[in-house]
Structure formats: structure tokens, C-alpha cells
Amino acid sequence: RKEVEQDPGPFNVPEGATVAFNCTYSNSASQSFFWYRQDCRKEPKLLMSVYSSGNEDGRFTAQLNRASQYISLLIRDSKLSDSATYLCVELSGGSYIPTFGRGTSLIVHP
Amino acid sequence: SQTIHQWPATLVQPVGSPLSLECTVEGTSNPNLYWYRQAAGRGLQLLFYSVGIGQISSEVPQNLSASRPQDRQFILSSKKLLLSDSGFYLCAWQDRARGYTFGSGTRLTVV
Numbered sequence: 001r002k003e004v005e006q007d008p009g010p011f012n013v014p015e016g017a018t019v020a021f022n023c024t025y026s027n028s029a030s031q032s033f034f035w036y037r038q039d040c041r042k043e044p045k046l047l048m049s050v051y052s053s054g055n056e057d058g059r060f061t062a063q064l065n066r067a068s069q070y071i072s073l074l075i076r077d078s079k080l081s082d083s084a085t086y087l088c089v090e091l092s093g094g095s096y097i098p099t100f101g102r103g104t105s106l107i108v109h110p
Numbered sequence: 111s112q113t114i115h116q117w118p119a120t121l122v123q124p125v126g127s128p129l130s131l132e133c134t135v136e137g138t139s140n141p142n143l144y145w146y147r148q149a150a151g152r153g154l155q156l157l158f159y160s161v162g163i164g165q166i167s168s169e170v171p172q173n174l175s176a177s178r179p180q181d182r183q184f185i186l187s188s189k190k191l192l193l194s195d196s197g198f199y200l201c202a203w204q205d206r207a208r209g210y211t212f213g214s215g216t217r218l219t220v221v
Binding site: 043091098103 | 152154159211
């Protein structure tokens, strides 16, 4: 059974801090990975895809470690508006069914 | 551009009443479509997915059903709601390059 594990948190950080989340996956056949952001009582929205070489989008950096089977999300210079739940997602090659983690809650305080 | 529409946004239904939630996608053809449920404070639970018209796969046994009468329409139904059916229902479609795009969801409260 495929599983994606995340620390539920909450991670409580001050504005301007750097925070990192990890997400471990059990399926060695996983090929595609994504990070989603979900605000309270809203739908999840794609934050970024995770490429094998790692990728960066502004203050956000995503990395993949296939040897240890985890992906990470780094947020630099945290803003109050970054407060949300962050979900990681994996998809195996040829599969239609993604596996979502249960999310990590981030609270950025003044 | 592709968009996904889901309605209604909120719904309060009595136990034993029927349910019909509709999801439509625009700007794409033959999308993979999904219905998820998220209970309060919980993760996403996949209920159904569809890779084409009339093709429905169920992930969990329950009193819900799904149908795909048209290429870009996905419907979630129940004949008789239970209290445990309360939750946040999300429709999604798959773009292989960009992952999954969700509708804005329906918050169902069964009373």
C-alpha cells in the first residue's frame, strides 16, 4: 500500500523565518511529485511541482531525494500569508491515482 | 484555459435525503476526473475516479455513487445520506504536466 507521510505540525514560526517540511514516500516507483497549499476551508492549490534536479520559485524551494525517498519544501523569509496547510503528493508512473499526504500545518506569526 | 466548476458551495441536507453534486470542466477533453472527500481536520480521501465517459472506479465502499454522463461532467450522488457523509467534497481533474486542479468544493452538512 502506497503511503505518503508528513509531520502534521503545526509549525509555528515568526515572520521572516526559514522553515522546511519533509514528506516521505514508500513507493519506489513514484515518478511525479507535487506540493499543494490548502487554506482553511478552501480547496488545495498547486504550489509547485518537484523535479529530480530540484526547483525554486521565489521564496520556495522543492527538492527530491530518491535514495532516501523523501521530498522537501523550504520556505524562506516567511510571510503571514504563508500560513496554510501544505500537502505533498506522489504519482507513480502510469497510475491515475495520486497519493496525498495529510498535510503539514504552518502558522506564521508577527 | 482550463477551468473546473463545482456546485453548490454549501449544502445542508437531512439524514436520508438524496444528494447530487455536479462538477464540470472546460477547456480540455477526455480529462481524468476525481471525487475526493475531506472530513474536518483530516486528509483527502479518494472516492471515485473516471478516465472516460461511463467509466467509474470506486476506491471505498459507501452509500455514494458517481456517474460521468458526458466527457467533462462528473456527478456524485447518494440515494440516502448518512450523518457520516458530512464533509468537504472536492472534484479534481488531472493535467499530467501540472498535477491536479481542484474545484472550489462543496461543504456538505448532514443533519
